[in-house]
Amino acid sequence: MSRLIDTGLEQLTSMVFRMGELAHKTVSLSLNGYIEGTNAYEEVQSLSEMLITIADEAENKAFELIARFQPVASDLRILKSYMKITYDFARYGRYALDVSQIARLGGLKQCEDWIRQSIREMSEKVLGMVRTSVNSLKSHDTNLARALSETEKQVDSMYFEYLNRLVEKAPATNRCTISSVLVVRYLERIADHATYIGESIIYLATGEKVTLR
Amino acid sequence: MANYKIRKIKDRFMCILVWLALLMALIPLFSILGEVVLKGASSINVNFLTQPTPTVGEAGGGVANAMQGTVLAVGLASLIGVPIGLMSGIFLSEYSETKLSPAVRFFNDVLNGFPSIVIGIFGYTIIVLSIGFSVMAAAFALAIIMIPIVTRTTEEALKLVPATVREAAIALGVPRWKTIVSVVLSGAKKGIATGILLSLARIAGESAPVLVTMGYWRWWFAGLDKPVANLALNIYIFAISPFENWQTLAWGSALVLVTLILGISVIVRIFTQEKY
Amino acid sequence: MFSPYKFEIESLNAWFGSKHVLKNINMKIKEKAVTAVIGPSGCGKTTFIRCLNRMHEIVPGAKVSGRVLFNGIDIYNEDVDPVQIRRKMGMVFQKPNPFPMMSIYDNVAAGLKLNGIKDKEKLDSVVERSLKLAILWDEVKDDLNKSGASLSGGQQQRLCIARALAVEPEVMLMDEPCSALDPIATAKIETLIRMLAEDYTVVIVTHNMQQAARVSDFTAFLYLGELIEFGPTKEIFENPKSELTEKYITGEFG
Numbered sequence: 001m002s003r004l005i006d007t008g009l010e011q012l013t014s015m016v017f018r019m020g021e022l023a024h025k026t027v028s029l030s031l032n033g034y035i036e037g038t039n040a041y042e043e044v045q046s047l048s049e050m051l052i053t054i055a056d057e058a059e060n061k062a063f064e065l066i067a068r069f070q071p072v073a074s075d076l077r078i079l080k081s082y083m084k085i086t087y088d089f090a091r092y093g094r095y096a097l098d099v100s101q102i103a104r105l106g107g108l109k110q111c112e113d114w115i116r117q118s119i120r121e122m123s124e125k126v127l128g129m130v131r132t133s134v135n136s137l138k139s140h141d142t143n144l145a146r147a148l149s150e151t152e153k154q155v156d157s158m159y160f161e162y163l164n165r166l167v168e169k170a171p172a173t174n175r176c177t178i179s180s181v182l183v184v185r186y187l188e189r190i191a192d193h194a195t196y197i198g199e200s201i202i203y204l205a206t207g208e209k210v211t212l213r
Numbered sequence: 214m215a216n217y218k219i220r221k222i223k224d225r226f227m228c229i230l231v232w233l234a235l236l237m238a239l240i241p242l243f244s245i246l247g248e249v250v251l252k253g254a255s256s257i258n259v260n261f262l263t264q265p266t267p268t269v270g271e272a273g274g275g276v277a278n279a280m281q282g283t284v285l286a287v288g289l290a291s292l293i294g295v296p297i298g299l300m301s302g303i304f305l306s307e308y309s310e311t312k313l314s315p316a317v318r319f320f321n322d323v324l325n326g327f328p329s330i331v332i333g334i335f336g337y338t339i340i341v342l343s344i345g346f347s348v349m350a351a352a353f354a355l356a357i358i359m360i361p362i363v364t365r366t367t368e369e370a371l372k373l374v375p376a377t378v379r380e381a382a383i384a385l386g387v388p389r390w391k392t393i394v395s396v397v398l399s400g401a402k403k404g405i406a407t408g409i410l411l412s413l414a415r416i417a418g419e420s421a422p423v424l425v426t427m428g429y430w431r432w433w434f435a436g437l438d439k440p441v442a443n444l445a446l447n448i449y450i451f452a453i454s455p456f457e458n459w460q461t462l463a464w465g466s467a468l469v470l471v472t473l474i475l476g477i478s479v480i481v482r483i484f485t486q487e488k489y
Numbered sequence: 490m491f492s493p494y495k496f497e498i499e500s501l502n503a504w505f506g507s508k509h510v511l512k513n514i515n516m517k518i519k520e521k522a523v524t525a526v527i528g529p530s531g532c533g534k535t536t537f538i539r540c541l542n543r544m545h546e547i548v549p550g551a552k553v554s555g556r557v558l559f560n561g562i563d564i565y566n567e568d569v570d571p572v573q574i575r576r577k578m579g580m581v582f583q584k585p586n587p588f589p590m591m592s593i594y595d596n597v598a599a600g601l602k603l604n605g606i607k608d609k610e611k612l613d614s615v616v617e618r619s620l621k622l623a624i625l626w627d628e629v630k631d632d633l634n635k636s637g638a639s640l641s642g643g644q645q646q647r648l649c650i651a652r653a654l655a656v657e658p659e660v661m662l663m664d665e666p667c668s669a670l671d672p673i674a675t676a677k678i679e680t681l682i683r684m685l686a687e688d689y690t691v692v693i694v695t696h697n698m699q700q701a702a703r704v705s706d707f708t709a710f711l712y713l714g715e716l717i718e719f720g721p722t723k724e725i726f727e728n729p730k731s732e733l734t735e736k737y738i739t740g741e742f743g
Contacts, residue, residue, distance in 0.1 A: 072702065072738050073735050073738055074735055075739050077728070207728030310549040375586070380586070381587075381649070383575065384575055385652070385653070386577075386604070387604070388572050396588060400588070
């Protein structure tokens with residue numbers, strides 16, 4: 001039997017799922033642009049703004065549902081989780097925009113191979129995490145969500161490893177060094193937000209409050 | 214549209230029928246009252262109300278002793294009949310889950326329909342044969358007539374008190390008997406009073422049972438084991454007599470009886486009036 | 490014997506004739522807290538609360554088994570007088586039921602008067618105290634001799650609460666007290682219930698889940714006569730342990 005709140009919940013859910021896909025696209029576009037040295041800035045910027053708009057709409061919708069329907073239990077947990085998740089998706093967009101801004105300095109096309117390789121590896125991993133976060137949200141798959149914890153640790157160690165190598169190799173301060181340092185920082189933050197999303201998914205599905213980092 | 218017009222006509226027709234029925238019901242009441250007042254009013258004077266029953270040929274006379282007698286008989290009967298009727302009514306209403314209850318109700322209904330002359334003969338057998346024609350015997354018979362009326366009306370009145378009132382009292386920690394006495398009875402007192410009134414009116418007007426338990430008497434009260442005059446009986450005796458002054462007395466007595474009953478009604482109504 | 494529990498209910502079963510209405514209920518009710526009992530119609534919640542003050546058994550054909558420990562003593566023990574038990578627990582019903590022939594004053598004083606207390610001063614002070622507790626004093630203090638039935642629905646219900654409080658019970662049992670009232674009257678009574686919880690143990694039956702969520706510290710969910718779940722209200726409404734509870738409170742059935 002469908003309840004009064006169900007229509008609103010479905011609308012909110014499709015908003016959040018749409019946002020997830022959009023966020024993934026934004027991050028993917030931006031990282032690609034940086035690595036290949038192509039200009040993706042305008043597109044990423046408009047996508048990021050769209051994400052912010054949807055996040056606002058989603059928040060309004062959630063509050064409307066709370067005010068009108070006094071949801072409890074699983075309904076309430078879904079709303080709480082969605083509000084956190086939309087924030088995290090918006091952060092994806094924000095960091096993607098930051099990367100695109102840095103990419104305007106020149107991107108990785110002219111940089112050393114090992115730098116390009118490291119960044120590429122890390123980007124693939126992080127993009128995978130973004131993908132996983134969106135997928136596990138859609139299917140409420142807590143196992144996928146928990147797996148993000150492991151990947152996040154890997155990203156963390158990749159992050160520190162890269163910084164160490166930079167210090168070791170001590171190349172002259174140039175475009176590649178500065179931009180890559182900033183970009184790996186953004187990548188690490190995107191990975192963090194993916195785990196936050198994972199935590200919210202687990203709470204939504206089981207009511208358990210966990211830390212995945 | 215045509216449907217509506219037909220409905221209106223039917224409605225008006227029914228209304229008229231109902232009003233006619235009402236009139237037909239009221240006509241006997243008012244004509245009797247009117248006749249009693251008209252024919253009896255001329256008899257009412259101080260003498261009439263203070264003199265005892267006259268003998269054959271005696272002029273004047275009154276209904277004083279008959280009034281005394283009726284009041285006595287009805288009063289005595291109430292002393293017996295009201296408590297028994299009340300208790301039975303309370304039993305039937307408040308303790309209806311006991312096994313005895315359907316039997317009590319059945320017998321009460323049977324007694325209610327008993328011809329009053331038969332009850333009178335019963336009274337004759339029990340009391341008159343041992344003590345003689347007396348006020349006691351009449352009161353006894355009248356009480357028996359009274360009991361089922363009081364029982365039934367008490368039960369109905371008590372049933373009208375909503376169950377929530379009883380529940381509230383019990384939840385307050387009031388024992389059941391106290392609930393009944395303090396809360397339920399006071400909620401039903403108007404109905405109960407009306408019931409008692411009805412029964413008083415009924416027995417004040419009974420002549421047949423009085424005849425076989427007390428007989429015709431024209432003197433004042435002389436003891437419970439002796440008879441006394443009685444208004445209803447007097448009306449009967451005087452009305453079928455060939456003497457004109459007795460017939461006039463009959464009408465006067467009828468007026469007095471009706472006024473007496475009316476008086477009791479008014480008094481009871483005043484006392485059980487709701488404060489709100 | 491000190492126990493934080495006002496009631497300890499053990500293996501409580503109740504019947505209406507052959508109909509088994511309450512099935513093996515085990516519950517501990519904390520004192521000076523509000524415990525709500527929720528569940529769909531016919532789940533036995535009214536029967537349950539009426540078993541706590543031995544009101545269930547006055548219905549012909551009703552039967553109870555099990556133990557209900559009140560202050561550590563089983564109220565269904567043979568030696569226990571049900572009338573004394575009921576004096577310790579005030580009860581408020583779904584439809585306000587002030588005594589119809591009595592004034593406001595008499596209604597509140599009824600419990601005391603019927604127990605033989607006649608001292609006018611004592612009655613006056615108890616009536617005032619009870620009406621103040623029930624947040625009704627200011628509205629009626631100028632005319633306590635008005636009929637109880639002349640008040641509005643919400644006022645009548647508060648009058649019934651005052652009447653129950655006048656005999657100084659330890660527990661207040663409330664059977665859907667706001668069902669017949671409008672939202673504003675309901676809100677007043679809910680505020681009153683929270684205030685009462687400071688000094689009394691309150692058990693409230695309600696079919697309105699939001700009310701249970703607003704007003705209670707603990708919630709019990711009954712379904713078809715069985716206790717499905719019992720716990721702190723916050724937990725029940727955020728993350729219930731039983732799926733049946735979850736389905737009921739999110740409105741999927743009932």
